[in-house]
Amino acid sequence: MRGWTAPLVILAISVFLIIRADVFKRYLPYLAATGLLLVSILLINTFLYPGATDVLFTLGPFSATGTGLVAASQAALRVLAFATSVALFALTTRTDELVDDLERRGLGRRAAFILTTAIGTVPRLAERAREIVEAQRSRGLNTEGGIRARVRGVLPVAGPLVLSALTEVEHRAMALEARAFVAPGKRTVLRAYPDSLAQRTLRWGLVVLTLLLLAFAFSGNLLWLP
């Protein structure tokens, strides 16, 4: 059955690079975060694959099928390969360095700013939510305990959180204006990152390889791969 080669190759390369970059321990939380999704893919496809009749075993009203198991494994492998390559990127690339380099290559200042701030927004909102919860607790609002108490505590937090975020947007907009953010011209680039001939060759080689693989795939020349 076809469909194994690509995700297996991508997974193997990604894991190899993760180990080489010495970030395997930091990769494990990414793996754990993907775990729930992988388990659900495996269970749903194995037991509920439409039209499959090759039953392997039965659990109550559900039957696991051979076709479902293969489809489930392939789908899970694809998700794992994707998640691992994303983890490799996140663990080995600093956002500010990436954006700096993209800016040097012509990325606009607005796009660069959005890229860098979007990543920092979530922790800042979480911090603000924590401050609001603490302020409300100090005034007697019960936000701990059972699920009902927690659900009741969500609304009083959501309102101030959204409103304060909107107010902050105005303040930040003024701060950006006051610091010449909308000035015309290209921003000064402070750092230049090394880009060796080997790196450039590999980068362009990968682009060419991707195009070749796409061409082969669409012309039916990769059907021999498992």
Next chain:
Amino acid sequence: MTLSMAAVTYKYAGSTSEALRGVNLAVEPGRIIGLVGPNGAGKSTLCLCAVGLAPGVIGGQLTGAVKIDGLDTAKTSEHQLSQHAGILFQESQTQITSGTPSVWEEIAFGPRNLSLSRDEVIERTWNAVDALGLNDIVGRDPNRLSGGQAQLVALAAVLALGPKYLVLDEPTSQLDPLGTRLVGDTLARAAKETGVGVLIAEHKTDLLARMCDEIAVINAGAIVSRGSPDTVLADPSLRDWGVAPPAEVALRQSVVAAGLTWRGEWP
């Protein structure tokens, strides 16, 4: 060449009341003007109007004229104005752009926007870092600073833009006495050595008495008194306007109120 406000009246968008009423004020190069007044008097609004952010960015309705070195703020783009007049807001945390990985790059953010040469950006940034003694924290995440540190970083970021005028809205509100003195000395030095004109809104009248050439008192959106620090900060009406006089003036007033004679020197 001045930063001048002539008969300025301002209403926030959606408001029917005037936040500023007929304000006349001028900041000349090399001079430091202190602005005092109670909470809600209009100090922050005046600061926003002085650099064109109000109504330029936040909207509202302004009558009268605000000019920075002859440029009418109503007709000049904000990025042009930012090279003439820098502003430090009361809320230090929201001045951190959040798009920079270190304090150093946060300070370099403004000069980079001006498309200056790489060497000039670096020189301006280090000058601002040195001026405010931030060398120990240049590598830190700007989003993880204390309020006082963020205030100093925000001030350094404004100084790095190299404006001819600085408008500062309570720049020492979160600073300890040492930080307050540092800011005062830095501003006084900037005014003296580089000829920058400073408008500083503050509650700390001790600081203003030490560094200002002139003090203006604002109350309910209007300038109610202005003159030399010695005169304005010793005015008994200051307390009626909700402003605490400097410690020395308060002591003198207490001595006189107790029927004793003030000799003008410490025992």
